Amino acid sequence: MxxxxxxxxxxxxxxxxxxxxxxxxxxxxxxxxxxxxxxxxxxxxxxxxxxxxxxxxxxxxxxxxxxxxxxxxxxxxxxxELAPAADERADYYRWLFFAAGPLEQAITNRSMGWEAPADKQRMVGYGQFELAVGVLADWLADRDYVCGTRFTAADVYVGAQVDWGLSFGSLPANPAFEAYAGRLRERAAYSRAKAIDNELIAAAQAANADA
The missing domain is CATH 3.40.30.10 (Glutaredoxin)
Structure with a gap:
């Protein structure tokens, strides 16, 4: 194995x-x-x-x-060298779990057409969509990556959320998100991964068309 x-x-x-x-x-x-x-x-x-x-x-x-x-x-x-250094751990874990929790929940609920009523926002982990999205945008506005100047594994997950959101309209386009996604799309590993999955998708679509 x-x-x-x-x-x-x-x-x-x-x-x-x-x-x-x-x-x-x-x-x-x-x-x-x-x-x-x-x-x-x-x-x-x-x-x-x-x-x-x-x-x-x-x-x-x-x-x-x-x-x-x-x-x-x-x-x-x-x-x-994708794990956080000692002085990066706080930002690394904070934003990794923010993206996996409040941000994804906010995006999913918005995409499904559901919003928490004003008097129930304390019951959801993100409050409201605009708040969750704005908090992340503010963080990225003056940083190259989640932990500052160095790319880490947190950027794969947070970056995938931003990249997907911009591509499919589930996140609003703004300068912070656009600049961040642009940096990530230049990475060789990002390009390799996309090429593999795009080839698999094309092959599956061709097979379905021939079926």
Missing amino acids: AELIFYTNPMSRGQIARWMLEETGAPYEQRLVEYGDAMKGPEYRAVNPMGKVPAIVHEGRTVTECAAICAYLAEAFPEA
């Missing part, structure tokens, strides 16, 4: 995990999981009982959830 197995579907959040894998430079075995019976079936549920991708199995241990995968891989492959 390969030391590092990557379960994914190219049309999923697996794109985030692949980007992180490419940033580490570690070799991995890709296993594509189709939506439907394969993803919800017993074989894959033995890997992730939630029946969703991505997941990784590294040296026999399973990690799910994109933010956790990013943080885990940064520590598992320290030579890539």
